[in-house]
Amino acid sequence: MAEQMEGDVIGGKKIQEKYLRDEMMPHIFCNGCGLGNVLDYVLWAVEKEGFDMDKTVFLSGIGCSSRIPGYIDADALHTTHGRALGFATGVKMANPELNVIVFTGDGDCIGIGGNHFIHAARRNLNITVIAVNNYIYGMTGGQVAPTTPEGHFGTTAPYGNIESPFDMSKMAIAAGATYVARWPVYRPNQPINSIREGLRNNGFSFIEMMSPCTTAYGRRNKFREIKDLWDFYIDNTILKEEYEMTMKFGSEEEKEAAKDKIIIGELHKISKKPLEDRYRDLVKELME
Amino acid sequence: MGEQKSLTIKGNMATALGAKLCRPNVVPAYPITPSTLFPEKMSEFIADGELDASMINVESEHSAMSACIGASATGARVVTASASQGVALMHEMLFIASGMRLPIVMAVGNRALSAPINIWCDHQDTIASRDSGWLQFYAENNQEGLDLMINAFRIAEDDRVLLPVMVGIDAFVLTHTIEGVDVPAQEDVDNFLPTYDPKQGTLNPKEPATFGSFAPPEFYQEFKQAQTQAIEDSRSVIDEVFDDYAERFGRQYNKVSTFECDDADIILLTMGSMSGTAREAVRKMRKDGKKVGLAKLTVFRPFPMPELKDILGDAKGVAVIERNISPGFGGAVFAELGATFVNEKDRPIMKNFITGLGGRDIFIENFEEMYQKTKDAVEASKVEEPVEWINMNEEVTR
Numbered sequence: 001m002a003e004q005m006e007g008d009v010i011g012g013k014k015i016q017e018k019y020l021r022d023e024m025m026p027h028i029f030c031n032g033c034g035l036g037n038v039l040d041y042v043l044w045a046v047e048k049e050g051f052d053m054d055k056t057v058f059l060s061g062i063g064c065s066s067r068i069p070g071y072i073d074a075d076a077l078h079t080t081h082g083r084a085l086g087f088a089t090g091v092k093m094a095n096p097e098l099n100v101i102v103f104t105g106d107g108d109c110i111g112i113g114g115n116h117f118i119h120a121a122r123r124n125l126n127i128t129v130i131a132v133n134n135y136i137y138g139m140t141g142g143q144v145a146p147t148t149p150e151g152h153f154g155t156t157a158p159y160g161n162i163e164s165p166f167d168m169s170k171m172a173i174a175a176g177a178t179y180v181a182r183w184p185v186y187r188p189n190q191p192i193n194s195i196r197e198g199l200r201n202n203g204f205s206f207i208e209m210m211s212p213c214t215t216a217y218g219r220r221n222k223f224r225e226i227k228d229l230w231d232f233y234i235d236n237t238i239l240k241e242e243y244e245m246t247m248k249f250g251s252e253e254e255k256e257a258a259k260d261k262i263i264i265g266e267l268h269k270i271s272k273k274p275l276e277d278r279y280r281d282l283v284k285e286l287m288e
Numbered sequence: 289m290g291e292q293k294s295l296t297i298k299g300n301m302a303t304a305l306g307a308k309l310c311r312p313n314v315v316p317a318y319p320i321t322p323s324t325l326f327p328e329k330m331s332e333f334i335a336d337g338e339l340d341a342s343m344i345n346v347e348s349e350h351s352a353m354s355a356c357i358g359a360s361a362t363g364a365r366v367v368t369a370s371a372s373q374g375v376a377l378m379h380e381m382l383f384i385a386s387g388m389r390l391p392i393v394m395a396v397g398n399r400a401l402s403a404p405i406n407i408w409c410d411h412q413d414t415i416a417s418r419d420s421g422w423l424q425f426y427a428e429n430n431q432e433g434l435d436l437m438i439n440a441f442r443i444a445e446d447d448r449v450l451l452p453v454m455v456g457i458d459a460f461v462l463t464h465t466i467e468g469v470d471v472p473a474q475e476d477v478d479n480f481l482p483t484y485d486p487k488q489g490t491l492n493p494k495e496p497a498t499f500g501s502f503a504p505p506e507f508y509q510e511f512k513q514a515q516t517q518a519i520e521d522s523r524s525v526i527d528e529v530f531d532d533y534a535e536r537f538g539r540q541y542n543k544v545s546t547f548e549c550d551d552a553d554i555i556l557l558t559m560g561s562m563s564g565t566a567r568e569a570v571r572k573m574r575k576d577g578k579k580v581g582l583a584k585l586t587v588f589r590p591f592p593m594p595e596l597k598d599i600l601g602d603a604k605g606v607a608v609i610e611r612n613i614s615p616g617f618g619g620a621v622f623a624e625l626g627a628t629f630v631n632e633k634d635r636p637i638m639k640n641f642i643t644g645l646g647g648r649d650i651f652i653e654n655f656e657e658m659y660q661k662t663k664d665a666v667e668a669s670k671v672e673e674p675v676e677w678i679n680m681n682e683e684v685t686r
Contacts, residue, residue, distance in 0.1 A: 062373075062405075080373055080402060082348065112318075112348040140319040143328070144345050155328040156319070156345050158335040163345070 019043045019053070021073045028067060032218070032226035034185035034211030038132050039068050041188060041209075042101065045195035056099040057091055059084045061113060064139045064213075065105040065132035082113025085120040088127050096276040099199070100127040106147040107137045110166050114146070121175035121204050126274035128198040128205040131168055134213035142216030153220045169208045173268045178203035180268035184210040184233035194266060203274045210237070210262070240265035290473025292537070299462035300325035302430040302469050303369065303395035303455065306437030308333050309477040310393075313364035316344035316355035318374065321407045322463040323397035326369035349374035353381035353392075360390035361499050363490035365441065368392070371459065372399035375413040379420070385452045386421025386515065388499045389488065391444030392452040395437060398426075398560065398611075399459040400646040408647020409459035411560060414588075415612040415620045421515055423453040423522060424589040428563045430467040432586070433457040435539055438472070442481050442529050449522040450488060451515070458561040458611075460647065472537050480536055519590050526587060543592035545584045546599055548574060552581030553604045554662050555636075557596075559585045559621065560611065562650045569655030580659050585621065593628045600625075605637040605666040607658045609678075611644040618642070618675035637666050643678035654679050 020043075029035045046056065053074045060066035062081035069076035079087045084102050092100050109117050109131045120127070136154055137143040144154035144161050147168065151160045169182045179201040181194035191209060198205030212218060212229035223229045238246070238261040246258040273281075297305070304326045307315075315334070317327035333339035342359075346352045349370050360366045370378060375396060385392050396414050400406040414424055425440060427433040433455065440453040457463055472480075489497035503511055526543060534540035547567050549555055558566045563584040573580045583599050585592070600606050610619030617623060622640035629635035639662045644650045658678060665671045 078403075078405060081377075114347065137319055140321060140324045141328070143319045143324070146347055156317075156331045156343070158332060 015040070015043050015047060019046070019073055020071050024071050027071060029064065030215045032212055032214035032229070033064070034134070034209065035065055035068060035132060037185040037188070038065070038130060038209045038211060039071065041191045042130055042195055043072070044192045045199060048192070049196055049199050051099055051199065055097060056101065058101050058103065059088045059091065060103040061108040062139075063105040063108045065103050066108060068103040082108050082111065083116060084108065085113060085116040085129070089120060089123075089125055092125055092127055093276055093279070096126070096280070101199075102127060102129045104129060104131050105138070106131065106133040106135065106168060107145045110168050110171060111146045118171065118175040121172050121177040121206065123275040124176055124178055124203045124272055126203055126276055128195070129207065130195065131206060131208045132211045133168055133208050134211050134217055136213050136217040138213040138216045142220055155220070169206065169267050172206035176204065177206045177268065178270050178272050179205040181266045182208040182210065182262070182264050184230075184237060184264065185212070186230045186233060190265070197266070197269070202277070203272055210264075237262045237264045240267060289536070290476050292470040292472050294468060294470055296466055296468050297430065298325060298464055298466055299430045299433050299457045300369075300397065300464070301329055302434040303437050303457060304329035304333075305471055306434035307367045307393070307395065308339050309472065309474060310365065310367070310438055310441045310481055311339070312341050312367040314342045314344065314355075314359035314366045315368065316346050316352045316359065316366070317368050318346050318349050318352045318370070320349070320371050320374040322399060322459040323369040323371045323374070323395065325463070326395055349377040350381060353378040353385065356392045357381060357385050357388065357390055360385070360392050361388065361491045363484065363486045363492070365484045366392045367394070369395040369397070371397040372401055372407075372413045375417055376401060379417065382417055382420035382422060382452075384500060387511070389450040389515065389518070390452060391441070391450055391484070393437065393440045393444055394452070394454045395433070396454050396456045397459045397463040398456045406646040407459065409461050409561070410611040410645045410647070411456065412612045412645070414454055414456050417454070418589065418620060421451065421519065422589065423451055423519065423587070424456065425453065425587055426456045426560045426585065427462065428561055428584060430457070430462055430465070430469045431539070432541070433462060434469055434471065435533065435537070435541065436586070438477055438481065439529055439533055439541065443522060443525055445484050446525045446529070447487060449518055449525050451518055451522065456560065461561040476536060480533065523590055541586055542595075543585075543587040544595045544599055545586060547582040547584075549581035549583060549599055549603075551579060553579040554659055554666065555581045555583050555600055555603045555606050556655060556659065557583045557585065557600070557606055557608045557621065557625065559588065562609065562611065562644060565650055565652060566609070566655050569652040569659075572652060573656060573659060578659065588621070591624050591628070596625060596628055597632065600636055601632070601634065603636045605639065605662040607639050607641060607662040609641045609643065609655075609658060613642050613645065622675070637662070637669070637671060638674070639665055639671060640675040641678045642675065648679060650679065
């Protein structure tokens with residue numbers, strides 16, 4: 001039963017009471033925003049993995065998702081736009097004993113912070129990145145982001161986006177991340193399991209959460225209700241296993257349809273020594 | 289002359305409209321609170337066919353300023369907007385823009401710098417860019433924001449100047465506050481601001497030019513001296529352009545504007561939106577018979593030494609009130625004002641007040657307090673505490 005949701009009570013204590021800062025409530029997230037779900041999933045994963053909060057540091061950059069660490073009763077570094085992974089590299093290399101969890105958004109991670117992102121992944125730093133992708137610059141009010149799908153609208157793309165978007169998870173894999181998963185927020189169990197996998201992985205773990213921004217994105221893109229964005233995820237995603245089966249055994253029509261969909265699931269998992277272990281080994285070797 | 293249209297608009301809209309009237313060719317921009325409305329409005333103007341320009345949605349402020357530099361080097365008229373961390377991230381590029389003598393204009397929603405994170409008003413962002421070689425103007429209200437943008441292009445592009453200009457409007461106090469603004473007619477701005485016709489060479493395959501290449505010790509200093517000379521030369525150009533603007537549009541700008549300074553014993557020196565409150569404070573104190581005046585810095589770079597000497601020279605005391613802090617010293621204006629008078633035999637007593645950081649409001653009673661402290665120093669003929677912090681939150685500092 002450990003893998004199942006058990007309501008919001010663990011050992012008679014509500015998970016919120018255990019991990020959240022009461023004085024920070026109410027939170028700033030809009031109705032229908034997925035960030036609350038993401039926070040919940042991460043706390044569940046942390047709880048189930050039995051992480052010691054005194055040895056866990058949460059980091060973030062700038063943006064709505066970067067507000068998350070402020071609500072968690074643990075050490076946190078709230079940094080500058082796009083640079084959380086740079087700061088995280090410092091934290092992890094200075095004290096490899098710490099569990100480092102980074103909250104970032106699509107703009108923060110792959111827009112302004114793209115360079116830090118690919119290099120942290122390339123080095124295979126042993127940290128877990130929770131990248132909340134809402135496909136827009138949400139906090140500043142809906143400007144087009146490097147993840148905004150072609151043709152979708154933003155305040156700086158009033159006639160639709162003409163730029164090709166990044167696929168964050170593919171980028172993570174290409175750059176060298178050793179664990180990559182992508183899930184929409186409407187599925188609770190799989191993301192929690194993936195975050196747990198990520199926390200356990202000895203290397204750079206990247207979990208992309210497709211998360212609705214009703215205020216800045218939905219409103220401008222004819223997703224008039226919260227449900228519309230969830231439906232959009234349901235209609236436009238395909239499980240990795242299903243995608244592979246379709247490509248092997250499906251009809252041409254099914255293959256064509258599958259090609260346009262966003263592949264979700266556990267996308268990448270390899271074993272590779274992380275940077276800080278290699279560094280430690282090298283120092284040890286040279287000292288001997 | 290066409291009629292000026294009265295609009296009730298936010299500060300960001302005022303700077304955006306000012307920019308639009310100048311018909312920029314390229315607008316590279318990256319959103320940041322509190323300046324975001326600027327790129328949004330520019331993008332709307334372009335999309336609606338009201339402005340013929342290329343909008344570049346870049347991925348960071350560093351890229352925004354890089355794109356500004358590239359576009360400007362081709363001879364395009366370029367405008368952008370930013371604030372706070374954005375201006376800080378541009379820092380490297382600011383020096384490139386001024387070093388290449390590119391007349392880029394940037395609207396800044398003056399906002400505090402992290403850490404801790406704060407999105408509200410102070411002048412730390414542009415003051416930290418003080419030495420970047422940009423001209424710096426600060427607006428008191430939305431009307432000034434619009435007018436200074438138009439003036440900024442004309443000054444920046446003047447052959448005697450050719451330097452970038454930033455126009456500061458205070459975060460939220462102006463950027464998000466709706467005020468009445470008179471907007472000049474397009475044809476009048478067209479007459480005031482000729483098409484940008486760079487004579488210094490541009491990126492043009494027919495007449496190849498190289499920008500920013502290596503300058504060894506034999507040449508570097510001369511480049512910097514020439515650049516510094518240009519900002520010195522901008523002093524008279526600024527006056528000329530401000531006067532021409534006043535003649536055409538009826539609004540006179542000055543590097544330093546004065547209010548009740550003629551017979552004032554104590555003068556408050558301010559910058560940005562606080563000047564409005566300070567003026568009210570002066571009015572109130574004048575009613576009480578206090579001989580107090582207000583000098584408002586509109587132009588911070590080039591620093592108006594001659595004007596300030598003239599205006600403040602006969603006063604007994606000056607209260608330099610600043611929304612910035614250079615830790616380890618005091619306010620930036622205080623330092624420069626001190627240096628302005630350093631070789632003068634007769635000079636006023638000067639007190640520095642740091643206040644209004646990170647959006648802290650500055651009230652009339654705060655100005656009265658600062659007046660009184662300066663007056664006390666004048667009467668005692670000595671300044672025991674040159675730099676004081678005003679309107680502290682006692683609950684936090686206790």
